[in-house]
Amino acid sequence: MKRKSADTTAQMSRSQVAAAQAKARAAAFVWPAPPYYEFSDPAAAADGSDCLLVYRDGRKVSGVLLSFFPEALQLRFRADDAADSVSVPFALLFAVQLRRPLEIRRPAVRPDDTAQLYSPAEQQPFAMRLINGTAFQGETVGSVHALCGVFLFPPERGGAVTRWFVPADATDSANIGKPIGEMLVEQNLATPEEVDAALSRQTALRSRRFGEYLTENQIVSPEQLAAALKQQRSQPIQKLGETLVELGYLTESELDAALAVEARDRSIPLGQILADMGVVDAEVVNAVIARKLGIPYISLKSFRIPPELLKRIPAAVAQRFQALPVAEADNALAVAIENPMDMPSSRSCASSSAASCFR
DSSP: OOOOOOOOHHHHHHHHHHHHHHHHHHHHOOOOOOTTOEESOHHHHTOOOSEEEEETTSOEEEEEEEEEETTTTEEEEEETTOSSOEEEEGGGEEEEEEEEEEEEEOOOOOOOTTSEEEOOOSOEEEEEEETTSOEEEEEESOEEEETTEEEEOOBOGGGEEEEEEEEGGGEEEEEESOOHHHHHHHTTSSOHHHHHHHHHHHHHHHHOOHHHHHHHTTSSOHHHHHHHHHHHHTSTTSOHHHHHHHTTSSOHHHHHHHHHHHHHHHTOOHHHHHHHTTSSOHHHHHHHHHHHHTOOEEEGGGOOOOHHHHTTSOHHHHHHHTEEEEEEETTEEEEEESOTTOHHHHHHHHHTSSSEEEO
16 A cells, blocks of 8 residues: 655645744834834835944945844845845844934824823933944934844934934943933932932942941841851851851841842932932922933823723733823823833733834
């Protein structure tokens, strides 16, 4: 009896499905607009012509950006003098520049008239230091931070912007927007002396040793700390907290709680320190930070949200990501979110709604 060849139909089908899914993911990527803006011409925004790739080996190549794969950390590009396209890993690049100016506009969303809306700054300064030591700076109409890198929008004439992308691993440092202390002084919300005092306090918190924190907060006595440090010197690999537990001066749960507080203190931002000092109100600090980031800030204390709008995002999603829909127009939602720089949270909110979302 003749043996049948293996049936490859199912395998081919899976392969075709995978290829279709990959193609769909590529087509689904839309180069982001500046925060709280949209491109006036979506078709022009999808055009990848007049693209410049800045390579880490010093080359600069002009051509067409055919596709962009942030999850795979690579793009597809065809140089002007080449017939075929190539895949380019982000690891080879310092920057991607789409140099064709595009007009942008504010979404036509009208929030409740009783709300206190703090307008964002139109432009923010940025300064970056690349891993080769090169520094560059300029102005940007907001920025979008993602795991793969940062998207910048240098302003052009007539309310237009160009679009830049800098891979995350291409920079040693990146500062966008004026320092919060400088902005507070400029707006007469704090004095230079108050900001200096807050900076000194922030430095002290970040440099404070764990033992100092424990004694300052009377978690252990100075004598207990001295005994632990003496024993630790004979076991240099052992951490101080482990020694304190071993000596019975701390329990494991007390150690965990102390470490959590210490980590929090080391990361307290300057604005929160100023608010804790009573220099400025926390809501004012949040408004200034939003202006620094180029996004609007709204006070929910006086904001009336229509009940039907609350249903646009599931309650579990809203609670998990601390997000609320606040306005709607043209099938787009304006979403107030506690941390607008948290891109995964923003994407989760958007995927849970039938409308497009912007922060």
